[in-house]
Amino acid sequence: MKAVKIQPGKTVGVEEAPLPTLRESQILVKIAAVAINPTDWKHVEHGFGGGPGSTVGCDLAGTVEKAGPHSRFAPGDRVASIVQGCVASDPTSGAFAEYAAVDEHAAFKLPADMSFEDAASLPVALVTTGLAFHDLGIPATLEPVRRGEPILVYGGATSVSQAFIQFAKALGFEVITTASERNREYLTKLGADHIIDYHDTDKCIAGIKAALNGRELKLAHDGISEGDSFRIVFSSVTPGPDTRVTLVLYLPASDVPSGITATTPNGTLALGRAVDYAGMHFPASPELAKAHAEFTLLGEKAIANGVVKPQEIKKLPGGLDGIKDALALLKEGGGSRAKLVLTIS
Template identity: 30%
Template sequence: MAPSNKAAWILTARAHPMEVGVAEYPTVGAGELVVKAAAIAVNPMDWLIQTMGEQLFSFLKYPYCGGDDVAGTIVEVGSGVNNFKAGDRVFGVATGFSAREGAFQEYVVLKAAVTCPIPASVSFEQASVLPLGICSAAAGLYQEAYLGLDYPSLDPSPKGETLLVWAGASSVGTNAIQLAVASGYEVFTTSSPKNFEYCKSLGASKVFDYHSATIAADLIAALQGKKCAGAFAIQRGSEVVCFEVIAKVEGTKFVACAMPIFPDKVPQGLSAKFINAAAVAAPNEVGEMIWTKFLPAALENGKFKCLPQPVVVGHGLEKLQEAVDKGKAGGASAQKLIVTM
């Protein structure tokens, strides 16, 4: 007999709060895992879907179970999966927009291709902060239609290029810095002054105050004599400054954008594109290079850090709405809100 399952549901479009209720226990499919959740992290996408989901994604069906980031223990392994077994501690990204694949439930379906073992030294809470941030960062950094950087390794050779990452203390920024450094690129980033040391601990060589009135001029001056590998604009509106900077320095004239960008807002001679994290969550070369070939070893030897720091809002599915609301209100700087199970 299958275990009972519960989920935090958005019952109708824009319904608030989520309601915890019965959910179908998922049947594991080929290439999939069923994971019993131990820690769930929330992301900006969660409150965006709750407040305007039907506008952003017309295909959403209600009741809706959302969420992307989860860490837990494998209870079932689907056919064709040879690198995991029941009892393994793992984290992964819940990739779908269906109730079956949402992370906001007790038992979650994950694709094995975007699931990673958790080292003994890492807690469920720490691991839960990574999944969507990694997919979003990798989507902008490595896909050929975006920045097209070289893949990361445990012993990267210097590429002689500098990447600009705007909002380095964010979840996506934290992962983008670490991945880019592991790929051999120098990283310049921006943050508030209180997070300068945090960004440097990730591997950024220089950090700039994004509140400064001279931020564009400061970045342009710092990049003189360097070859720029492009820019990753993570904060809303930051693509405008990134455009100004990369237009005036040598190198790649492309900005990967974590927020939607309208083509008519891109200056002539430059290119920009809104990232699609789901593209990396699907089985493909980028996903395999990051999730299978790099992350397990990089986490095991400490080359890649489980950051931002997790902040536990509470325990149980009933606390997810509080976590989502806190994220909408401003979240936590250089931290990520999670709920334990």
């Protein structure tokens, strides 16, 4: 098969590669479409995870080619999933290829009317949302069990935040989010109740406080985790033993104000294996793998019922040969709101 591999000199190229070997409880998927995530180009440029020879990519959609006798999947099923890209110990692990070994508990079936390109925009967003809900103590359900409770989603137009908003609304949360004015109508359709412009930090904090109208804010998700986002989020929540914030980038514990518990969900830990990333070692977490398995089934149901919809996508040409340019485009900011996707087969 062909696969996009990291090359010397912090770049990528298409190479011939062997088919991945399936572990127990994995399925073989013929990849039809992939999506580009910031972590993809960061792995290539900064050497996170595997180096030259590693396969790149996390988001995929395609058709099951092979499944075990006790699998809930069968050959021909249309699925989407997250996989771990850029793995030093397994150079075949990654989404940007013609085939991938996919963990069954991470894969979800697609509605008949959903394109592979739309589906490829979902897996990383779903796994990160699911792990964020786990860290925030939010139950994996589509019932309105948190009706009227405020929650802050900073950076509402990001891929993860779009999924987060839709799930939060299904649970009954009153969603306060931040975004540019041009994204107001779009995020309103996703279910956001209050949309605050983030460009002026002090005005943004004041806008969030106004939306709270004197209520305490105990839960927040920072979908940017850079620059002024920390100040805005930490200034908006009410410190206390039950106050929790999830981030998408790591922040030293010493930088987190007292009275706030801040965690960074790591989507690759949801696959149930240890992860070496950016010079750090994360041991395998059966707890997170179980939480992800439960949320994946919930996500499959939410997508089938139309509760959660794919985000806008921007289709790019070239298939696997177009991945290099797609990574450069995303790095330069070309993926605002719309997910960059490529058709593979």
